[in-house]
Amino acid sequence: MKLIVTGGAGFIGSNFVHHVVAHTDHQITVLDKLTYAGNAASLEDLPEDRVRLVVGDIGDADLIDDLFRRHDAVVHYAAESHNDNSLADPRPFLDTNIVGTYTLLEAARRHDIRFHHVSTDEVYGDLELDDPDRFTESTPYNPSSPYSSTKAGSDLLVRAWIRSFGVRATISNCSNNYGPYQHVEKFIPRQITNVLRGIRPKLYGAGLNVRDWIHADDHSSAVLTILGTGVIGETYLIGADGERSNKDVVELILELSGLPTDAYDHVVDRAGHDLRYAIDSTKLRTELGWRPAYRDFREGLAATIEWYRAHEPWWSPAKDATEAFYAAQGQ
Numbered sequence: 001m002k003l004i005v006t007g008g009a010g011f012i013g014s015n016f017v018h019h020v021v022a023h024t025d026h027q028i029t030v031l032d033k034l035t036y037a038g039n040a041a042s043l044e045d046l047p048e049d050r051v052r053l054v055v056g057d058i059g060d061a062d063l064i065d066d067l068f069r070r071h072d073a074v075v076h077y078a079a080e081s082h083n084d085n086s087l088a089d090p091r092p093f094l095d096t097n098i099v100g101t102y103t104l105l106e107a108a109r110r111h112d113i114r115f116h117h118v119s120t121d122e123v124y125g126d127l128e129l130d131d132p133d134r135f136t137e138s139t140p141y142n143p144s145s146p147y148s149s150t151k152a153g154s155d156l157l158v159r160a161w162i163r164s165f166g167v168r169a170t171i172s173n174c175s176n177n178y179g180p181y182q183h184v185e186k187f188i189p190r191q192i193t194n195v196l197r198g199i200r201p202k203l204y205g206a207g208l209n210v211r212d213w214i215h216a217d218d219h220s221s222a223v224l225t226i227l228g229t230g231v232i233g234e235t236y237l238i239g240a241d242g243e244r245s246n247k248d249v250v251e252l253i254l255e256l257s258g259l260p261t262d263a264y265d266h267v268v269d270r271a272g273h274d275l276r277y278a279i280d281s282t283k284l285r286t287e288l289g290w291r292p293a294y295r296d297f298r299e300g301l302a303a304t305i306e307w308y309r310a311h312e313p314w315w316s317p318a319k320d321a322t323e324a325f326y327a328a329q330g331q
């Protein structure tokens with residue numbers, strides 16, 4: 001298969017590219033704008049005869065049309081994805097997540113190529129901390145931020161293009177990812193790199209907010225499974241039963257780093273901070289036979305800490321600017 005991966009130099013996209021190289025013989029074209037969240041260094045150790053990087057914008061209709069006519073499928077990861085940034089300036093989220101997805105769908109329609117759209121569980125809003133329920137494919141959308149609302153909009157565009165124009169597409173909504181190649185602005189790598197630099201980790205509010213964590217390699221294997229055997233028009237939720245409070249995650253990072261588990265600071269909470277996400281991935285597991293490899297969050301987090309410890313040249317250039325931004329916000 002000749003495969004396009006949009007956003008393939010970003011965190012989740014680059015992990016997917018590594019996974020595809022390791023487990024298939026597909027040829028991959030990575031399309032990435034290389035904004036601050038994309039890093040060509042995340043692809044440096046991949047074989048040049050199987051992976052090529054095209055620097056460009058998913059909103060560039062001429063570029064997209066040229067690429068799509070020469071490929072069999074696209075996996076669409078490219079997105080503006082940081083909640084704090086969406087609160088500061090929503091416009092880039094509309095341009096990339098809505099207009100960019102529309103541009104890709106129109107090209108997929110013209111060239112009749114397989115389309116998989118990667119989305120987030122944040123489109124469903126949040127759950128109460130004591131709610132026994134989890135998100136399923138039938139949970140109503142209830143986004144709460146500019147980021148999650150634009151992702152919800154992009155999901156709905158995909159569904160409309162499937163029904164109205166017969167685009168051969170599937171959708172997946174995944175819980176929070178962790179693992180290698182994640183930008184230091186995000187929660188887990190920010191706290192890990194703070195510890196590695198001797199800075200006390202930072203925790204929003206009381207830290208009781210719960211996220212359902214999945215290792216990026218497990219997310220990659222699920223997407224590859226859906227691309228291969230998923231039913232056109234269907235949505236699949238991807239999760240690994242990894243619910244943890246933010247407080248528990250910070251304390252586990254400190255414990256695994258050999259530090260006191262209370263050696264962190266509380267900072268002002270994020271505006272509109274969702275309480276809890278939780279994924280029910282029964283459909284994916286029963287219908288497509290997928291299973292996560294990282295069933296132990298502690299083991300996966302320990303491996304992630306070691307990756308950041310061993311790859312400081314990868315994350316260090318972005319660290320100072322990231323911390324300066326957060327300091328200006330009192331976070």
